[in-house]
Amino acid sequence: MMQARTKKSFRDLWRQRTQVIAVGVTIALGVMLYVATAGAFENLTVSYQQTYDRLAFADLSATGGDPATVAQAALDAGAASAITRTQVDPPMLIDGTKLVGRVVGLPTESHPAVDDVGVIEGSYLDPGATDQVLVERHAADTFGLVPGDSLQVWSGSGWQDVTVQAIVESAEYLWPARSRQDVLSDPNAFAVIYASESAVESWAGTSPNEALVLLPDGASDSLRADVTAAMTAAGATSVITQLGQPSHATLNEDLQGFDEMSKAFPVLFLAAAGVAAWVLLTRRILQERPVIGTMMAAGARRGRVLRHYLGQGVIIGLAGAVVGAALGALANGAITAAYTGALGIPDTVVRTYPWMIGLGLAFGAVVGLLGALGPSVVASRTSPAQAMRPVADASPPGPWSRFVARRRSLPVGLRMALRDVVRSKRRTFATMLGTVLALVLVLASVGMMVSIMDAIDTQFNDVVLSDASVVAQAGTGAQAAIMAVDGVASVEPTVSGAVTVIGPDGSYATALNGFRTDTVMHGFRDSAGNALTLPEDGILVGHAMSDMLGVQVGDTVTLSTGAGDSQAVIRGFVDEPMGTSAYASLDTATAALPASSVEQFAITLDDGVDRDAMRATITGLDGVVAYQDQRAILGSVEQYLGLFWAFIGVMILLGTVLALAVMYVTMAVNVVERTGELATLRAAGVPLRRVAGAIATENMLATVLALPFGLVLGVMAADAFLQTFNDDLFSLSIHWSWWMLPATALSVLLAALISQWPATRQIARVDIAKVVRERAA
Structure with missing residues (x-):
């Protein structure tokens, strides 16, 4: 049978079910975010690795020196496989579009041992074929290519007509990046194709210029360092690790930023939940001091009182965590599929991690436990005699209270609010803390979004000032011809x-x-x-x-x-x-x-020109071999940041919900705590509107006092989160438009004002006769 103490816990929580539900929602949101985003991160990591393993993605790639010598040095140092190949970036003509693409040499007798390709449609290169190419899927999607289509590649002897043999996927180009510094480009200005090694050497008039190395599974850092050193000693001038490979570095940057946010935001949410639980249980214990005194006078041990109130926190935490873990497990697969689908990652691995769900449940229980710890310790240390005395939460009137009392020109309700903000410091602190957390949650999300939007604006309006770039054959008079184009x-x-x-x-x-x-x-x-x-x-x-x-x-x-x-x-x-x-x-x-x-x-x-028409006109000029529209790069930026925008959008939405929940708990608990005082005022004939106005004014004053602290901490949190994206690919700094901070402050004030509505309803529902009888008893 259920113990009496447990029954009391559930009964007490039910009596404040709206506030308990609000706290549970905050815990559920934090746990849901953790399980969903951390699980998605694990899934994405495994999805990438499965593609890399299947296509034998190179661990090291080197240029400079004699590639054959460099490859042999890698094998001698312990590499599992090493090959050489030719890679060049010649002009191409695809469906009327001129661009500078990339041609990569492949053996035709068999698939390469390193950096293989996966055939999506069509078939691999025929043995000895020199007029067949495999088209990387991003280029195929951009230009609508299918097996059997033709395109042209520029060689030293002119344009070479080639036939598309297959559409393929490559671990090197999961994200189509030309180089480490050209990861976001016009999709119509870059295409990767694969041809036989002999054909590429013939077109480019060169020999192999790259060495690719695959290390044994589970290779140690020391082995990696030894192989790298051997390749450098053999003449390689640049050795790039898998982490530095342009496509992987770009996706890894996005993934690591996602990982940082998947940890930081749940921590913020759970911290807010812990504070809400602390506020709720602190005020409950103050209310129940006579009950606590009676229990301890009747022989209840301090440990039992401590466990009783800790149990209430654990119940709230576990209930919220169960809901959050269930929702997070469902969202995990959806986030993973959405990400891999948006970026076209070939392998999608969706798993549910029991240890992660268990950790989420533990987080919820711990948050509830920590939120209840302080109030529970206070309750257990209260002596029966002290607990039976009337609660004196407010300090005696001081200079501020006397100063306010003399301001006869102010309305009575405003004077009460000004007095109580200082007299009841604990209540004021709880309200201010809720406001600060609300601002931190909202500003952390909004600040990142606005700052990245500002970075994009800076890049394409202050740094890149050109509208397009053009590549032309030397000596064809292209500069004059381009200048003569209208527009x-x-x-x-x-x-x-x-x-x-x-x-x-x-x-x-x-x-x-x-x-x-x-x-x-x-x-x-x-x-x-x-x-x-x-x-x-x-x-x-x-x-x-x-x-x-x-x-x-x-x-x-x-x-x-x-x-x-x-x-x-x-x-x-x-x-x-x-x-x-x-x-x-x-x-x-x-x-x-x-x-x-x-x-x-x-x-x-010129302003207002048709950019597509300009592309067609300029690429049609004699000698022009490629055209890249700088503004088209924005499309790649938006695609790359797609997951980020979605994540931040969800954070802003959930952060707003959480802010409302935290503020509702603090405001509502203030009313519950002051039930006796409010009933006395009502019994004395003070109108409901005036009583509610005094409470609302006090809450709003505490909210206003918290704004500076919340704004400062919110800006610091946004900057800290933004720094997680910074490396050699991105250099981001926090930016705030002049209206952002005032607008956020006003939105939090509005949320606080909205939170007064349920508080006012609570005041109206106070049973005056019942409270007066209880106080008289």
Whole structure:
């Protein structure tokens, strides 16, 4: 049979069921978020790894030196497999669209041992075929290609007609990134195809230029380091780990940010739930002091009293956790499928993790337990005589109370509220704490959203000032032809190429971009937002390189390119939201990069032009081989941030619900605690409207007092969460529009005002006769 103490716990909780439900909802939200997002993170990690294992994704890839020698050195150092291949980026013509794509060499006799491809539609390359290609699925989707279609690839002898043999998926291009610094690009400006190794070598007029290495399963960090060192000693100038591979790095950045948020936001929610439980049980214990005194006078041990009230917290916590864990388990698979579907991840693994559900239940119980711990300890340490005395929650009138009492011009209700805010410090603190948590929850989500939107705006309005980039065959007079197109405002020559920047503490593979020193196509700014000028000599580099390479302004670094090594002085660090690149004048960049058979241009367009028409017109010019619309990159950005926007949207929604729940609990409990006082006022003839107004005014004053603390902590929380996204791919800083903080403060004030409505209903339902009888007894 159920013990009397347990019956009392359930009865007491039922009497305040609306507040108990509100606390349970906050716990359920926190547990649901944890189980759903942490489970989805585990599923996504396993999904990626399954694809990588199935397609033998390279652990290390190297360029420079003799690839065959580098591959053999890796095998000698303990690698499981090592191959060489040719990879080039020639112009392509696909369905009338000119672009600079990527051609990767494959053996035709069998699938490669490293970096294999999975055939989705069609069949693998026929043995010895030189006119067949496999098209990576992102390019196939963009251009609507199917097996049997044809496209053209530029070679040293002109355009080569090839036939699409199959549509394939590749672990290297789960996210179609050309390079580490070009992960977000115009989908119409990049395509990856695979052809026979002999065909690629023939088209490019080169020999294999990459070595790919697969390590044994479960390889240790020391083995990885040994193989890397062996490859470097064999002549490799750049060795990129799987973590640094552009596609994996991009997806991993997104995934790690998701992981950080999947931990941080549930912690915030559960902290808010713990505070709500603390407020609820603290006020209940103050109400039940006579009952506690009676129990202890009748022989109840302190431990029993402690366990009684701790049990109430555990009941609330477990009830909320059970609901949250069930909802989280259901949402887990939906989040995983939505993510892999949106990004086109080939393998989707959905699992339910019992240990995670158990952990969620434990979190709920612990939150309820901790929320009840303080009040329960206070209850158990209360002596029977002390408990039987009337509660004196408010301090005696002090200078502030006397000052307020003399302000006869103020309404009585306002004077009561001003007095009680200071006299009942515990009640005021509870209300302020609820307000602070509400602001932190809302600002943490809104701040991240607004800051990333600002970063996108900065990238495409202050940093990238051009509207499009064009690649043309050298010596064809393309610059004049482009400038003559109606709708083109300006044209500037540029250069760009792959470079490895080598400093005292390491190296970093990126892009070296050359502009005129007075360019209007790109903006350069430092971390303080001040404009920088592109130097005639030396380079500007992304500020992330300072720590990665151990360099400062004035230091000399080595630029390793296909043309060899050269020295350059760092003249400044640029702060750009997306990417970590190197910039130099046209002369400096041209001297560092290998000679090219193509020219590059940045262009700006007149306002209001049809951008699709401009693409068609310019790509139709003689000599033009590629066109990239900078504004089309925004589509890739939105796709990449799709999960983030969805997550933040849910956080804002749930954060709002949680804020309302926390504030409702604090406001409603204030009314419950003051039942006797309110009944006395009503019995004395004070109208309901005036009583409710005094309580509401006190609550709103406490809310206003909490606003500065909540705003400061909310801004700090948003900045801390945003920093989890920062690395060499993204450099984000917190940004607030002038209206954001006032608007958030007003929204919380509105939530507090809404919370007064159920509190007013509670006041109206107070049984005056019953309370007066109880007090008289």
